[in-house]
């Protein structure tokens with residue numbers, strides 16, 4: 001095995017699992033976490049959950065599954081280069097979206113709206129709930145019983161009142177501490193992945209154009225590089241050459257800046273990492289450029305009227321389902337029929353809806369609301 005830096009997370013420095021288990025044979029603790037995540041039901045469902053485009057809109061668009069794999073690839077490269085725990089960065093990346101609702105952010109917003117009186121709904125928190133509680137795969141415990149550091153990485157942010165109820169996972173928010181570098185990497189790898197693949201998918205869908213991207217410095221200068229290097233090149237290859245250059249620039253910048261931060265802050269141990277400000281970071285310049293790209297995507301892609309129409313439809317589906325299940329719990333599949341308070345029922349309904357894939361939600365909506373279909 002490669003030598004890990006002194007500030008990396010290792011099995012030896014890990015705070016372990018809630019239910020103690022024998023150390024794994026032939027793989028590391030964090031490889032075991034990764035394997036448990038990949039074998040989970042929630043992971044398989046990511047294939048049919050939207051990133052930006054609803055799952056059935058085109059077979060070439062990213063889904064949450066391919067997104068998560070791209071995040072893991074970027075995170076592993078960065079972790080390896082910084083002599084950090086690649087297996088942990090990979091496990092966090094693969095699990096980071098497990099709690100996402102169907103229909104991307106539109107779905108999350110709608111479900112959060114429905115859950116306002118019941119503590120709200122937050123997909124980060126739901127990802128932790130999936131790996132801690134909801135997966136039913138093991139005889140001895142609920143959830144996947146992952147290592148503390150994997151769970152900590154999944155819980156990217158957290159409201160203070162929620163943190164106070166989260167036990168050891170909430171501590172770092174209350175104490176204003178940072179998570180491991182591996183978790184910080186997974187977080188920024190997520191950003192690199194989605195900004196770039198949304199450019200790619202946005203162009204593929206025709207909702208944004210290369211001409212528009214020429215107003216965005218990060219894209220424009222890489223597009224220019226491609227055009228200078230290959231004046232004859234046209235079509236999709238121009239886009240791919242631009243996107244791969246952007247990813248490369250962002251990753252290289254991140255490596256340089258993060259190494260700098262680690263040296264300047266004299267980081268030697270995992271405790272140093274927790275006490276320091278966020279160390280995994282882009283340079284100021286790239287940060288600025290990334291923000292501009294994000295702004296562009298918000299304005300021209302995420303708020304494109306065709307995306308907005310789909311989002312509105314998606315939100316209606318989520319609200320309808322939530323409403324009808326809260327009104328009459330008998331319509332829920334038996335295992336989701338919580339007994340007890342209205343609060344409990346709302347959480348069960350949210351679990352059920354959050355676990356749905358895009359197409360399952362559409363079908364479930366049709367089964368309940370469409371009179372012309374066989375409702376069974």
Ligand code: MG
Pocket residue numbers: 067096097190194
């Ligand atoms: Mg993500």
